[in-house]
Amino acid sequence: MEAALVGVGVGVMKPLLEKLFKLSEEEYARLKVKGLARQVEATRDEMCSMTAALEALEDAEQLDPEMIPWRDDVRELSYDMEDCIDDFTARLDHEGGGHTGLKGFFDKLKKLKPSHEIAVEFEKLKARAIEASKRHKRYKNDFPIPNSITSEIDPRLHALYVDVAKIVGMDDPKKHIIERLKNEDFSTPLQVVSIVGTGGLEKTTLANAVYQAIKGEFSCSALVSVSRKPNMKNVLRDIAERVGISHSTSNDDERRLIDRLRDHLQNEKYLIVIDDIWSTEAWETIRDALLNNDHGSRIITTTRNSTVASHCCSGTGYVYKMKPLSPADSRSLFLQRAFGSEDLFPPHLENVSGGILQKCEGLPLAIITMSSLLADQTAEEEWNRALAAIGSSLAKESHAEALTKILSLSYFDLPHPMRTCLLYFSAFPEDHIIKKRNLIHKWIAEGFIHEEPHRSAYGVGESYFYGFINRSLIQAHDIKYGQVETCKVHDIILDFITCKASEENFMTTYGDAEHRKKHKIRRLSVMSRYSEMAAVPGDLSHVRSLAMFGNFGQNSLLSFPALRVLDLGECRDLENSHLTNIGKLFLLKYLRLGSDKITELPCKIGDLQYLETLDIKGTTIAKLPSTITRLQRLTRLYVENCANLSDGIIGQLQSLEELENVHVCPSRIKMPLVELDKLTNLRTLSVSILYPLHFCHADGAEDVGRFVGILISSCNLHHLRIDYMAELTIWGLLSLESWRPTTPSVLLEISITNYHIDKVPNWMISPVNLRALDISLYRMGPEDVEILGAMPVCFS
Numbered sequence: 001m002e003a004a005l006v007g008v009g010v011g012v013m014k015p016l017l018e019k020l021f022k023l024s025e026e027e028y029a030r031l032k033v034k035g036l037a038r039q040v041e042a043t044r045d046e047m048c049s050m051t052a053a054l055e056a057l058e059d060a061e062q063l064d065p066e067m068i069p070w071r072d073d074v075r076e077l078s079y080d081m082e083d084c085i086d087d088f089t090a091r092l093d094h095e096g097g098g099h100t101g102l103k104g105f106f107d108k109l110k111k112l113k114p115s116h117e118i119a120v121e122f123e124k125l126k127a128r129a130i131e132a133s134k135r136h137k138r139y140k141n142d143f144p145i146p147n148s149i150t151s152e153i154d155p156r157l158h159a160l161y162v163d164v165a166k167i168v169g170m171d172d173p174k175k176h177i178i179e180r181l182k183n184e185d186f187s188t189p190l191q192v193v194s195i196v197g198t199g200g201l202e203k204t205t206l207a208n209a210v211y212q213a214i215k216g217e218f219s220c221s222a223l224v225s226v227s228r229k230p231n232m233k234n235v236l237r238d239i240a241e242r243v244g245i246s247h248s249t250s251n252d253d254e255r256r257l258i259d260r261l262r263d264h265l266q267n268e269k270y271l272i273v274i275d276d277i278w279s280t281e282a283w284e285t286i287r288d289a290l291l292n293n294d295h296g297s298r299i300i301t302t303t304r305n306s307t308v309a310s311h312c313c314s315g316t317g318y319v320y321k322m323k324p325l326s327p328a329d330s331r332s333l334f335l336q337r338a339f340g341s342e343d344l345f346p347p348h349l350e351n352v353s354g355g356i357l358q359k360c361e362g363l364p365l366a367i368i369t370m371s372s373l374l375a376d377q378t379a380e381e382e383w384n385r386a387l388a389a390i391g392s393s394l395a396k397e398s399h400a401e402a403l404t405k406i407l408s409l410s411y412f413d414l415p416h417p418m419r420t421c422l423l424y425f426s427a428f429p430e431d432h433i434i435k436k437r438n439l440i441h442k443w444i445a446e447g448f449i450h451e452e453p454h455r456s457a458y459g460v461g462e463s464y465f466y467g468f469i470n471r472s473l474i475q476a477h478d479i480k481y482g483q484v485e486t487c488k489v490h491d492i493i494l495d496f497i498t499c500k501a502s503e504e505n506f507m508t509t510y511g512d513a514e515h516r517k518k519h520k521i522r523r524l525s526v527m528s529r530y531s532e533m534a535a536v537p538g539d540l541s542h543v544r545s546l547a548m549f550g551n552f553g554q555n556s557l558l559s560f561p562a563l564r565v566l567d568l569g570e571c572r573d574l575e576n577s578h579l580t581n582i583g584k585l586f587l588l589k590y591l592r593l594g595s596d597k598i599t600e601l602p603c604k605i606g607d608l609q610y611l612e613t614l615d616i617k618g619t620t621i622a623k624l625p626s627t628i629t630r631l632q633r634l635t636r637l638y639v640e641n642c643a644n645l646s647d648g649i650i651g652q653l654q655s656l657e658e659l660e661n662v663h664v665c666p667s668r669i670k671m672p673l674v675e676l677d678k679l680t681n682l683r684t685l686s687v688s689i690l691y692p693l694h695f696c697h698a699d700g701a702e703d704v705g706r707f708v709g710i711l712i713s714s715c716n717l718h719h720l721r722i723d724y725m726a727e728l729t730i731w732g733l734l735s736l737e738s739w740r741p742t743t744p745s746v747l748l749e750i751s752i753t754n755y756h757i758d759k760v761p762n763w764m765i766s767p768v769n770l771r772a773l774d775i776s777l778y779r780m781g782p783e784d785v786e787i788l789g790a791m792p793v794c795f796s
Helices: 009-025 027-031 036-058 067-095 101-139 171-183 203-217 232-242 254-265 280-289 306-312 327-339 347-360 364-373 380-394 399-413 416-427 436-446 457-470 491-503 603-607 626-630 670-677 697-712 782-789
Strands: 191-196 220-225 270-277 298-303 317-321 486-488 523-528 545-550 565-571 590-593 613-615 636-642 658-664 684-691 719-726 749-757 772-777
Touching: 067 101, 171 191, 171 203, 171 317, 191 203, 191 306, 203 220, 203 270, 203 298, 220 232, 232 254, 232 280, 254 280, 270 280, 280 306, 298 306, 306 317, 327 347, 327 364, 347 364, 347 380, 364 399, 399 416, 399 491, 416 436, 416 457, 416 491, 416 523, 436 457, 436 565, 436 590, 436 613, 457 486, 603 626, 670 697, 684 697, 697 719, 697 749
Parallel strands: 191 298, 191 317, 220 270, 270 298, 523 545, 545 565, 565 590, 590 613, 613 636, 636 658, 658 684, 684 719, 719 749, 749 772
Antiparallel strands: none
């Protein structure tokens, strides 16, 4: 990108200022450390004075070169200050005891040491803040805040889930390529079709459409992505896995992988899609593995480089040059995304919309971005402002840079907090399926979002998430009960986000860490599915967020003392020994594990007093350690059929709002009710009830019905999911008629699976906000139909 972009300075500053105000009023006043309160107040005043300047810089797409170093220094200073405060507070909480007498005296002595240490450290930070403030005053630059184009969340959100780019303008190219492939007899030698075009033309969409349409005619098939700087061993391993090579390829080198693929494919009629090839060298390596077996096999490639496309098809192929959308298709796509229907388009916008479409030049991603930006806007001045903004760049730039400018425009349209959250997508690999819930919980742990009046922090994060979908910055993937569960980020948009995150020193990916000499590494994403690495190099002591995709290798958690977010859910080689030092991560707020080799949590997990989210789904942990009761800030606990709900542990976690996948035995079903009754903040509960072979189902049906009924009658639960995991057919029916919600308006979801209900209870019409109902009826009668028909219209 040619222009120097600004970004997340305000997102860094806001949580820092909140902590400075809080600690100056509470911690330092209580400890009465000589001079420390004055230092904190002076530092706070200096940082406040710079906040307004940072806010102005956030909305300027181009900066004076002299301002870039100042902005970067203030951002890094903010990080260092927050680390200092958090470390100090954690040490006080961890070392303090709250005792009286002699024990209390020694507790105070322990607290004095970190207090004096922070006084020295804050003296240094204050000096840096004063110097940064003086530097800014010397520049004497004013930066006007441009008018931004704002867009509320589209009320027709569900209509946006349809990938219109797959419909508009794709039928003819798809038909053309399929006919080209089938014109050749399938007993002929290997054929290659290479789709070529600039970024944003939806080459991958077209290739996938062809792939899905014809893959059933082949004995094996695969669709893999290469990327700009590929690890060719990883690419070959991906192909091997997808075409059915069952034996592990993790230790194979490139030559061995090529030999195994050639041997496996020699008698197969295969279809392989190689997406996003950037170099002829990468294609040569892949082509060596995909031998010509004269069985009518086919290869489809996509690339942005016409030279690479010609090389892929040399001798036995066909280059399909993907064209921009026609004016008619462009207009159809634009109006569908902006207004939901061409019939709703206001006539007075005809001329300016034509100008916007002309500037978009038929690029689907550019059209989708602009139409989403202007969704439901009918004021002509807003459209003219958008047209002028695009024209100032598209009129002079090539296609790729024009698309970057459009993405930049969409980025700067976001409110400041949403920009910070958008950059977090740079932590994920290409084509990764991102779970909405995990993503929002990470935002919360990082301090990017906070509660608002009448809306929880999660609700705020969810509005950001849907805002990104509305602006076509991310793509909805899995949808359940009208809610988007997972998303993906288009490769081109991810390129933009990753570049932006790098400029801001927001996210570092393993591989470019060694180039980051100027700034400390603040967030780290390690993408090493088949990594041979031993350990991530460099100073990792300031990393506050770590996500690993692949192998954990020989890394040590001791290298990451400042972590707030630790996501090891994709590390399949993770073992118990890797978690030995987990208790040293005093600042940790989010922890996710997903390896089935993890069989227990260390007792030191209880030292993580700030932990808010613990996700151990995918592990084989059967029981939680008793020390988990010390996690009094734990809000979300996701387990994998843990069986000790009745051991007096869960009930002591008073802050729990979400508890999922706990295991309950029918013979001890009364004890879980006692535990759950203590969790007054619980909003989401998912329980699995396992019936062993020796259990008498008929005798236990009444207890089970009482268990479910009491849970339904809870005045707090919003989501209730009960799953019966019976080893034999369950005898008896579950009756819910005598149980009714105390406050039915809070119920959003009821799911009772693998157990039959005798009838739909009459109270089912009361939960006016119910949006998901999943029950199994033994038989359906007219009364049941009448009750279901009377349910509120908001139900889906």
